[in-house]
Amino acid sequence: MGRVYYVSKNVGLGMLVLATIALATIIALSIAYDKERAKNRGKPENEATDSTSMPTPLTTPSTPKEPWDHYRLPDSLVPVSYNVTLWPRLRPNADGMYLFTGYSAVIFSCVKETDLIIIHSNKLNLTNFYGHHAKLSGLGDATAPTIQKTWLVVKTHYLVLQLRSALAVGASYVLHTEFQGELADDLEGFYRSEYTEDGVKKVVATSQMQATYARKTFPCFDEPAMKAVFTVTIIHDQGTVALSNGREIGTADSVIDGMPLRVTTFEPTERMSTYLLAFIVSDFVNIQSTQNSNLLIRIWARRKAIEDRQGDYALNVTGPILQFYEHYYNATYPLSKSDQIALPDFNAGAMENWGLVTYRETALLYDPIMSSTGNKERITTVIAHELAHMWFGNLVTLQWWNDLWLNEGFASYVEYLGADYAEPTWNIKDQIILYDVHKVFAVDALASSHPLSRREEEVNTPAQISEMFNTISYSKGAAVLRMLSEFLTEPVFAKGLSSYLNTFAFGNTVYTDLWDHLQQAVKNTPGMHIPHTVHNIMNRWTLQMGFPVVTIDTRTGSITQKHFLLDPDSVVDRPSQFNYTWFVPIKWMKTGVEQQQHWLLQKTDAHIQMRVSGEDWVLANTNVSGYFRVNYDLDNWDRLLSLLNTNHQALSIINRAQIIDDAFNLARAKIINTTLALRTSKYLAKERDYIPWESALRNLDYYILMFDRTEVYGALQLYLKKQIQPLFEYFKTITANWTKVPTGHTDRYNQINAIGIACSMGVDGCRELIKSWYRQWMESPHHNPIHPNLKTTVYCSAIAFGGVEEWDFAWRMFKNATLASEAVRLRSAMACTKVPWLLNSYGRGSFSFSNLVNGITKRFSTDFELQELKKFKEDNLHVGFGSATLALEQAIEKTTANIKWVTENKAHVLKWFTEEST
Structure with a gap:
């Protein structure tokens, strides 16, 4: 699944106008809202029904006693193929409900003797076959036993068939079911998506099966290892088009129940998992191309979006990205077509359904006039992420969800390679440092973090599965796989990967x-050597949480490692069989010259070549290839800071960013003092590159969050004004007084930083510039003078500096927006207002509960706020927090650390900013 893309920094800052006390109210309301939705959608989880209407006792035994009480399917039956017919109704019935009906026939084989058939079925009304929920037939010489009893288990999502006699081992059977479900607007399973076009409300029937929602669409063996072939038929309204994983092989008009309909059939799929299925009915249109004269590539979207050429860019990059992966994996694309569709209403960023990838509109549609460079980059990377899954995840699928990190971490790493192939001038591979490595460091440095890989028995329920889709799985997974590729070298990594994919094609694996x-690729590569096996090295990165800080003393050459914790006083309850020691590959340089990689294999060792003196300096973790932080003795820190101040370009862009990020986080962990970290920002007045600036601003944003309600903020603001002004003037010059667009890809991002920070820190002329652009637009709404790259910052700043008039104008433009990314920008900007009552003008929208917790609590730094947070947790324990459980624990941990940090550092920070701002 594609990453869920969250609100921008400006939106986050806009949220800060909410009063602290709003935390409990907002989160409690969100829980109540989720509870109400759950209540309206189905029966409580502890209720079960059967064909004889005998209720199951409302007990929850600590150890499940019956096979249907377990969340994992028994291993007695294996599906072979399905024949599925679905008929979604795009108009409500007399009760105002949208429904779908369907039929399924699943062929399965019996591999262990059993008199039970247990298959997933959730929130489906099943048609009775002679008093039962299904009909069983034998294939070949097999005779089907008589069904004695059937019932549904709501808690574990099962349809259970008790048979009068056992199934024969080695025999095959077919299970027939007819069913009806709600085409709800819950973004799960087979659901409806609504949008308005030319004043007319339209309905799309679409799907999201990952992770446990195929069972809401038809009875199925809904586990990733239960692969099968699917033959799909969709009945739909005339004037609409039906799509599924396979290519359409037939379409015929028909009349059913007096209604003129169309029946579309699709070629059988390859052997695949249920979570990758997709079914869509819409009136969308497409643009298409063919690659290698065989592969059909299509981009689907609303008719107006396609007519406005918003699908062209996605079509142009899809072919090259697929070609890159075919070469990288040394395996041809395994399907006959590649459909990608932009949906108006979609929960994730995108979903890698095999042959029919679904996207949010903002992740697929690009308007060459109104979209920004950031929009374009996001589209490229999301497409690259999803297409990477066509092989890694779809062709070869992990056995169970406990190994999700390998699936998503891999796609999150190679998306940079695919995007770099499609857009080689962007240098996008460097940005993994910002978007993944530094991002996940912040989470993995907490005592409440968790290992990448969990034991199978730890991941059972749908809620536990959903919780696996987190930053650790995606971003840490990407970071450690990148590290693995770096120390093996890319050719060896790709060779082993190709062997893995070709060996297990259409099957399932575990990460080992x-x-x-x-390891076999290492063995087959002459001259290749690593100090331990791949297993032994990687187990330390995947089976224990966290990461090390490596400390190098250049006076002695000693090297040590220690588990890095943002709050050194926090207690790590999770034991580690490796005692929080890692096998650390250290790439390093001495006074600008690359040295041979060194492996740190114990808590401490010595490396005489790292002992330097005089003006020589050591920089470790070059290219930030390893997943660890680096600390030095004070002398080496001074030499590196001196280098930054005199000749910062002697270090690579990403190593400059690394020095800043490491220093600020080492200071928060009390490993170095805070003023040393702040000194890394002094050279920024000379810095013109985006990645170091972005790294610095993210870290300084913590100081803003901690101190913007205190006397420190004035001095901080003066210091940042002094540092940002040269960058602001630089972009004013190279853009000919803001009339041109910077040519460099990342320069366009840094221009946004220059304007946004300059305006918020009070640089002369910045706010007037913003206000004039916005005023021009207000005076001529059909001619927006603001460049798409700058819209997010300009909209937010203008609304923050303005009042009701500016906000109302944004609201009108939002309601009239026809491009999804423009609507997102305007909606986000409206949250930047300093007029609190305007925030109440929003309607109810969807949100990520865990993201809501993170967004609101990130500035908590007082004991009152911590107690409110703990009280909220205590008051709602009986309800539970679902996918936000871990986020809440981490919010409490981070708030505790913030309180300590502010108490210990406030006076020093005030003194330093006061001295440096003059």
Whole structure:
């Protein structure tokens, strides 16, 4: 699944106008809202029904006693193929409900003797076959036993068939079911998406099966290892088009129940998992191309979006990205077509359904006039992420959700490679440092973090599965796989990967299977040597949480490692079989010259070449290739800071960003003092590149959050004004007084930083510039003078500096927006207002509960706020927090650390900013 893309920094800052006390209210309301939705959608989880209407006792035994009480399917039956017919109704019935009906026939084989058939079915009304929910037939010489009893278990999402006699081992059977479900607007399973076009409300029937929602669409063996072939038929209104994973092989008009309809059939799929299925009915249109004269590539979207050429860019990059992966994996694309569709209403960023990838509109549609460079980059990377899954995840699928990190972490890493191939001038591979490595460091440095890989028995329920889709799985997964590729070298990594994919094609694996094939690639590469096996090295990065800080003393050459914790006083309850020691590959340089990689294999060792003196300096973790932070003795820190101040370009862009990020976080962990970290920002007046500036601003944003309600903020503001002004003037010059667009890809991002920070810090002329652009637009709404790259910052700043008039104008423009990314920008900007009552003008929208917790609590730094947070947790324990459980624990941990940090550092920070701002 594509990453869920959250609100921008400006939106986050806009949220800060909410009073602290609003935390409990907002989160409690969100829980109540979720509870109400759950109540309206189905029966409580502890209720079960059967064909004889005998209720199951409302007990929850600590150890499940019956097979249907377990969340994992028994291993007695294996599906072979399905024949599925679905008929979604795009108009409500007399009760105002949108429904779908369907039929399924699943062929399965019996591999262990059993008199039970247990298959997933959730929130489906099943038609009775002679008093039962299904009909069973034998295939070949097999005779089907008589069904004695059937019932539904709501808690574990099962349809259970008790048979009068056992199924024969080795025999095959077919299970027939007819069913009806709600085409709800819950973004799960087979659901409806609504949008308005030319004043007319339209309905799309679409799907999201990952992770446990195929069972809401038809009865199925809904686990990733239960692969099968699917033959799909969709009945739909004439004037609409039906799509599924396979290519359409037939379409015929028909009349059913007096209604003129169309029946579309699709070629059988390859052997695949249920979570990758997709079914869509809409009146969308497409643009298409063919690659290698065989592969059909299509981009689908609303008719107006396609007519406005918003699908062209996605079509142009899809072919090259697929070609890159075919070469990288040394495996041809395994399907006959590649459909990608932009949906108006979609929960994730995108979903890698095999052959029919679904996207949010903002992740697929690009308007060459109104979209920004950031929009374009996001579209490229999301497409690259999803297409990477066509092989890694779809062709070869992990056995169970506990190994999700390998699936999503891999796609999150190679998306940079695919995007770099499609857009080689962007240098996008460097940005993994900002978007993944530094991002996940912040989470993985907490005592409440967790290992990448969990034991199967730890991931059972749908809620536990959903919780696996987090920053650790995506971003840490990407970071450690990138590290693995770096120390193996990319050719060896790709060789092992190709062997893995070709060996297990159409099958399932566990993560150690990949280590096996990478180890074999090492063995088959002359001259290749690593100090331990791939298994032994990677186990320390995947089976224990966190990461080390490596400390190098250049006076002695000693090197040590220690588990890095943002709050050094926090207690780590999770034991580690490796005692929080890692095998650390250290790439390093001495006074600008690359040295041979060194492996740190114990808590401490010595490396005489790292002992330097005089003006020589050591920089470790070059290219930020390793997943660890670096600390030095004070002398080496001074030499590195001196280098930054005199010749910062002697260090690479990403190493400059690394020095800043490491220093600020080492200071928060009390490993170095805060003023040393702040000194890394002094050279920024000379810095013109985006990645170091972005790294610095993210870290200084913490100081803003902690001190913007205190006397420190004035001095901080003066210091940042002094540092940002040269960058503001630089972009004013190279853009000919803001009339041109910077040519460099990342320069366009840094221009946004220059304007946004300059305006918020009070640089002369900045606010007037923003206000004039926005005023021009207000005076001529059909001619927006603001460049798309700058819209997010300009809209937010203008609304923050303005009042009701500016906000009302944004609201009108939002309601009239026809491009999804423009609507998102305007909606986000309206949250930047300093007029609190305007925030109440929003209607109810969807949100990520965990993101809401993170967004609101990130500035908590007082004991009162901590107690409110703990009280909220205590008051709602009986309800539970679902996918936000971990986020809440981390919010409490981070708030505790913030309180300590502010108490210990406030006076020093005030003194430093006061001295440096003059």
